[in-house]
Amino acid sequence: MSWQNIARITVCTLFSACLLSACQKQTADADNTAHKSAQGLASPIEIQHQMGVTQLTTRPQRVAALDMNEVDFLDQLEVPIAGMVKDFIPHFLEKYQHDATVQDLGAIVQPNMERVHALQPDLILMTANQANHYQELSEIAPTLYYDVDYSNSQGQHFNIVKQHLLDLGKIFDKEALAQQKITALEHKLNTAQQQLANRPEKALVVMHNNGAFSAFGPQSRYAFVFDQLGVKSASQVNASSVHGQPISSEFIQHADPDILYIIDRTAVMEHRPVIAADQVSNPLLRQTKAWKNGRVIFVDADAWYVTAASVRSLHIVIDDVLKGYATPQPSTF
Template identity: 60%
Template structure:
């Protein structure tokens, strides 16, 4: 701020007033030059920014300045940003999990359309300087990259048997580097490690075998070790009750008779219908399936109606992993 005042041969009182005005101008100029940028409720120094180069499955993305407007096209990335205190400029609002509900009606957050088919015009309207995507939006990578630097979260939704937790933590740390939030990102990663370790302590040496099934309008799909929920068996130590190992996003169709014959000690039910049709999830009273009621899991009150939004909409972020781990542990606490 610059203040110019022309002095004349005025009296002492007038000169004193002028001197005070000049002092005020100088002080405001100093404060203006010292004021740091604000991002997500924290003070971030703007004097310098160390370039971050991110290599991912779709290419290499270079971030050479601190992003101010971020569009996240997958709910997992919205959760990462929320955990790191980074404002969200745009996101799809068709399937927003309950733990991110504050963004659903937020007027300052641009609705970018559907998770699987983002509206590129709306993405552009959000004026992003960084875009975050997963495999669900991968086919739009070229167009999105023309709008702003775009980073692909390399999580495998079809087969999470190996490295699922590590991929989550790596992406978290990368975002921490981009937004100068490395310390917080490492703290959050350590918290996730602690929850995973807790789950392993619960499942360690336990003989119970579990089945993970997806409910879809009365039909069921089973998920084995090499599937979307493979990490439950591999990383969390749950023993599988089914030999079904086919990798896939939607699992292997199975009958109620198959579930009864597998006779699991624990059943985790993910109600896809509740998510897709925005209905109340199934519970023990509303699931009227006589064959499931004959299983050991049902008889011992170990049928866990999992959080469908954490398991189905996300399952690869900090909040969703904590909720999934809570559900897994419930299967052994009943």
């Protein structure tokens, strides 16, 4: 063999070896990047809550959401959901109802623990509705408890929502998107506060349940409406029950609100449209200023009752509240 052929073979061999080495390095780098993205965190993330401390050392890939507020948070952050409870899904999250890729984990108050186990999640999101399951859930996967006061939302309701969104943004590497959502919510809240700051109207928030009513005042489930939005209350009723204080039509007549907000719980529980004005009207209600001036607002029951502690639901609640302050019109009820 001539020395020219030997040189050619040597050069080709060296070139092939270099090419193979480069390919192997690229493959290894890609594998390492994917592994780091799917598994590793630069440092553990710890979230403190009323049930304890949840620590994460890896980026969650299979998330179980046991409350519609949590589903809305994940949806806002564009985080895939592996499984969720599907008994009461708000209209603004209805895309998940028949999504076969999202496992049905049962009911909000009583999730199907066998299904949660079978899902093999690496993060579980829960609220007070599932508090009695916290220990068992924590044994399945890291479990984050969302601290929402369903008996009295006075004081820090909006801040709690914003902080939870920031926590989830940190967990899922979506901090910029979380801040963007918070900025939009803060703008809406500030605008509403300015619009309502000097309004003299007094309002009553009531829940309709199979023909009966219950009221919510400045220290109740909807305290944030009065405390943080600045709505003036037509009654000093205070009820720590999540379902409010039972009242009669006479009570509403005596309170004589300028604005009456009605949450139709029956519509949610029976999966039907919100009740219409002529279905709740009676001589006593017709005597109120709210009824006479067309300021009876049938609010979005999904946003107020099923959620009310998530980003999208608060946008809807604020919109509903502002409807009560629109230019009054003679009642057509």
